[in-house]
Amino acid sequence: MPNDVISEEPLELSVQAYPAALRGAAAGLLLASGLAVLGILARALLAEPALTASAALRAFLAVSALPALAAWLVGRALRAHVRVDGNRLAVQVGGQDHDVPLAAIVDVEPWRLPLPRPGLVLRLDSGQRFALGIAAPDPSPLVARLADAGVPHAARALAHPTLVYGRVKHAAGQLGWRRLLAKFPLFAALVAGVVFNAHQQVAYGGTLGQYELEGAVPYVWSFLGYWAAVSVSLVFYATVWRWPAELVALLAARWGEPPASRVRRSVELICRIAYYAGVPALLALRFAQ
Numbered sequence: 001m002p003n004d005v006i007s008e009e010p011l012e013l014s015v016q017a018y019p020a021a022l023r024g025a026a027a028g029l030l031l032a033s034g035l036a037v038l039g040i041l042a043r044a045l046l047a048e049p050a051l052t053a054s055a056a057l058r059a060f061l062a063v064s065a066l067p068a069l070a071a072w073l074v075g076r077a078l079r080a081h082v083r084v085d086g087n088r089l090a091v092q093v094g095g096q097d098h099d100v101p102l103a104a105i106v107d108v109e110p111w112r113l114p115l116p117r118p119g120l121v122l123r124l125d126s127g128q129r130f131a132l133g134i135a136a137p138d139p140s141p142l143v144a145r146l147a148d149a150g151v152p153h154a155a156r157a158l159a160h161p162t163l164v165y166g167r168v169k170h171a172a173g174q175l176g177w178r179r180l181l182a183k184f185p186l187f188a189a190l191v192a193g194v195v196f197n198a199h200q201q202v203a204y205g206g207t208l209g210q211y212e213l214e215g216a217v218p219y220v221w222s223f224l225g226y227w228a229a230v231s232v233s234l235v236f237y238a239t240v241w242r243w244p245a246e247l248v249a250l251l252a253a254r255w256g257e258p259p260a261s262r263v264r265r266s267v268e269l270i271c272r273i274a275y276y277a278g279v280p281a282l283l284a285l286r287f288a289q
Helices: 020-046 053-077 140-148 161-172 177-204 209-214 216-255 257-288
Strands: 011-018 079-085 088-093 096-101 105-110 119-124 133-135
Touching: 011 020, 011 088, 011 140, 020 053, 020 133, 020 216, 053 079, 053 216, 079 140, 105 140, 140 161, 161 216, 161 257, 177 209, 177 216, 177 257, 209 216, 216 257
Parallel strands: none
Antiparallel strands: 011 079, 011 133, 079 088, 088 096, 105 119, 119 133
8 A cells, every 4th residue: 555654755747637538539639640641641652643742731731730739739728737745646737636645546557559648547446547647748757656655556557668658758858949940940941942942043044033023022922932831841741750750669668668768769860860861862852853
């Protein structure tokens, strides 16, 4: 049984607290988003007549980007604060407090899929589940504290594939806003500059052809149009690589943390090469045709 009083400092974490229905909705939206990317790619490569680039981008925004955005908004709305202090676990979400005695927790059940992110539910001695599923990029610190408190099966839960997956992914680091800015808008501006210049050479006879004929405003708007289209294209391209990479990383977590760490490093390297080297290579191939 859990200890009556825990001597450690209180554990406080920022999490997301999902009622079962909203967790299912958010997970379904993300699954739909990922499957839509693969479907669009298959349609573009295999179908006759072939899907045009503009049609593929419109489909991506409608059936992949929008569901992913909706799932993110659900998660934002369910941001919560969890605290393990003394002999109780408390979750504060949406201005409401939910708490449960540690002695009433008889099992820790990690989610089978880390969607919308890695998470868990708590089984209570009443036979019911705690009202909220607790999700975080890495829920392991919470589970480890529950294990230290003597909660049954918490230590075993730490080896669950979805918790291993979250722990390894979190340790590998997250894309902060600076890296996101460099990866998409800034890199897209470089790629768009190359495509825009090619368009200017063909349509207007020089890099500043449209500027000299029509003025600065049409010239700038033309570049911004290319920049926006290339940015969306790069998000689509990165997503095509990211979903299979995460699936491989999740499967590797079934064999434990060391293999999962090695696979995580490998898939991240492959994704970076495919993006930062693959995009210029594809661009060069297009101009060589």
